[in-house]
Amino acid sequence: MKIINIVPGFGGTFYCGNCLRDSSFTKSLREAGHDAITLPLYLPLDSINNTDESDLPVFYGAVNIYLEQKFKFLRHMPAWLHKFLNSRAILDYASKKSESTRATGLEEMTISMLKGSEGFQKDELEHLIDFLKNHEKPDVVHISNALLMGLAARIREELKVPVVCSLQDEDVWIDAMNENYRDKLWNLMCEKGKDVDAFIAVSQYFADLMQKRMCIPDEKLHVIPIGVDPDVYKFSEPVQNPPVIGYLSRRNKANGFEVLIDAFIKLKEKPEFKDVQLKVTGGKTGDDEKFLKKQLKKLKQKGFENDIEFIDDFRTEVLPKFFSKLSVLSVPVLKGEAFGRYQLEALASGIPIVQPALGAFPEIVKETKGGLIYEPNTPDALASKLAEILSDKEELNKISIKGRESIINKFNSYKLTKDMIAIYEKVNNPKVKNVLVSN
Secondary structure (H helix, E strand, O other), X not given: OEXXXXXXXXXXXXXXXXXXXXXXXXXXXXXXXXXXXXXXXXXXXXXXXXXXXXXXXXXXXXXXXXHHHHOHHHOXXXXXXXXXXXXXXXXXXXXXXXXXXXXXXXXXXXXXXXXXXXXXXXXXXXXHHHHXXXXXXXXXXXXXXXXXXXXXXXXXXXXXXXXXXXXOOHHHHHHOOOHHHHHHHHHHHHHHHHXXXXXXXXXXXXXXXXXXXXXOOHHHEEEXXXXXXXXXXXXXXXXXOOOEEEEEOOOOOXXXXXXXXXXXXXXXXXXXXXXXXXXXXXXXXXXXXXXXXXXXXXXXXXXXHHXXXXXOOOOHHHHHHHHOOOOEEOOOOOOOOOOOHHXXXXXXXXXOEEEEOOOOHHHHHHHHOOEEEEOOOOHHHHHXXXXXXXXXXXXXXXXXXXXXXXXXXXXXXHHHHHHHHHXXXXXXOOOOHHHOOOO
């Protein structure tokens, strides 16, 4: 089967769990014997994704679509200018600008993208359709999130193939926008959902949330969680002396980095945890600089600035070394997440997780038995839960083993890829296409 996985590129300045999910999924499809590629939109795929597709064109280049949105006279720009603005050098520069990954201010562009052939980027859509139709000829097109549904109608019309859409954290993008646009966007997404053959939510929590927000019928909705390849991660017992807390995500307020810093300070102020360390990786954008300086100032005021280590390299191939130096991982996202790939990566490495009782976190901890949940999502509650898990070394090791076993048995990417292929086969078979049942 020929599968095209269409994903937003992100430029590689920070840890993008969704991007890693997409690229590793393509790899799993290939290893299962299918012809699969990851096709980037907006920005290039970065080396963090371990892709060998650097020669593929980037469609809907971030600079082009911005100019097409803002300036009417550029909506049919000459080919030479379009090519120049879509060059790797220009897109690499754009990826370093914080505006390229910020939802605020992109409300009108998001609406235009969802409108597809009726939006201001319709020429970009035709470039993509031409490439798919004349170069790739897929059996299935899989778009990585619902904000790309504007592509679906033309793909189905021109290529005569089904479109599958993953669901993960679209609400975070929309809820960050001006409130005057939110209802309009959700209504538009309900309408565009009719052009999609099957939706894949990454957790039951997010399936329930998005079914209501996007008016998705039961027969179109499936739950297939994220998986990782356990062989990529080396199991090691959590370090004990001194205990080390890890953080793997973009270092910003929304991902709870401030909650973790404040909890870390509270923990170190306890005599029994005066030696605890914090290791941080996952990158940042220009938007995060002021916020991060504030967090470092707190640590310096307490004399703890030498007890935190920032690790710039967060590629998948170096993460095993990062995890081997941890006791526990915590990413206290303020509003929770649809899933959070970093949890699986930690568990695959034998590192328990401590997460707030928000989003899909309770569901994941229950299924993996690889960590603890706390509430409310405050520094005091997190510090208390970290103290609890770090104080019981025997229990910490038991949780470590259970977490690793859950990755092998439940969240193994090879097993979950088979589940996805089964859905592709159903939507490709006209006899069973209309009798899909929800997972």
